[in-house]
Amino acid sequence: MSTVTILGGGAFGTALAIAIGRAGTPVTLWMRDADHAAAVQHDRENRARLPGAALPPTVTATAELTPVAPGTAVLLSVPMQQLASVLEQHRDALTGAALVACCKGMDLTRGLGPTGVIAEVMPGATAAILTGPSFAADIGIGLPTALTLACTDDVAGGALQQALSTPVLRLYRSADPIGAEIGGALKNVIAIACGTCIGAGFGESARAALMTRGYAEMVRLAVDLGGRAETLSGLCGFGDLALTCGSELSRNFRHGLALGRGAEIDATATVEGVATARATAALADRRGIEMPIAHVVAGLCSGALTPEAAMDRLLARPLKEE
Ligand SMILES: NC(=O)C1=CN([C@@H]2O[C@H](COP(=O)(O)OP(=O)(O)OC[C@H]3O[C@@H](n4cnc5c(N)ncnc54)[C@H](O)[C@@H]3O)[C@@H](O)[C@H]2O)C=CC1
């Protein structure tokens, strides 16, 4: 795996390109908009999505996607609801690649996470997920972090771990992509709940309670779908939950803050937890799993619930064992 291709030149795709390119690996950063790709290639910076982070010479931004060599690592960093259509559009060019989803969420129409979408659209392809605590703004300027790389194929997972780790990005391997992707998807939903909690003035104690009970929902859904509870104690679950629920750098947390304050929502931001809350609530209903926080976040985001009504609904549930 001597080169890496990244699909999606948003904040995260650009940050990953910079991090992997800085380690000496040639990276192709594919962007759908030709003018934007040309500007990024010329400026050596993605001013629209990740200002202040310089592209190393190893990174090439382009709007042309040529067929990748078999076994090439292709990182998919488009928004979750676009993943299926991007794969469908580029199926021929991606045949034989090792597909690594870097998006976090659940597909609304399919009720599937990123590796489930890859398996449906490109059956037989090697599918992995890279997820964990990683703000693009941090990664893009070379700050360190650790992430989960999950793949059911141990050999392919090991090769991806080697190829994508850098001196500042430490990748831990897992064989449980279901657990890993449920962690990444649900931490955004719980971050919206926590932002709303702080924005509405319900306090830090309530936020910690939401993180803890949200984590319980994460584990419940992952296990029901065939994942492992222990996976969620790692970077993809606990790690990303701690980051996203506690920082105003998170778009999901900020979305919740605005809901809690009754302030204007930034409609231009990629806030994955909104669609994922809806998809999760529907999936939980179909499978008969209790996910009260996911349900109230879906209600908050659609406007069906006020922050006060959402909190009342959670507090009024029957008392139970922890
Ligand atoms: N920004 C961050 O700190 C992190 C983001 N992620 C995940 O990465 C994914 C992408 O997020 P960001 O890069 O932050 O979003 P972004 O909003 O900065 O960029 C999204 C990019 O996807 C492109 N895109 C949208 N639809 C497309 C399509 N149909 N075909 C081709 N390109 C398309 C847009 O042009 C844009 O460049 C999300 O699932 C997010 O949860 C994961 C970790 C950190």
Ligand SMILES: O=C(CO)COP(=O)(O)O
């Ligand atoms: O996933 C992220 C950090 O790990 C980024 O969080 P937001 O999408 O909420 O900004």
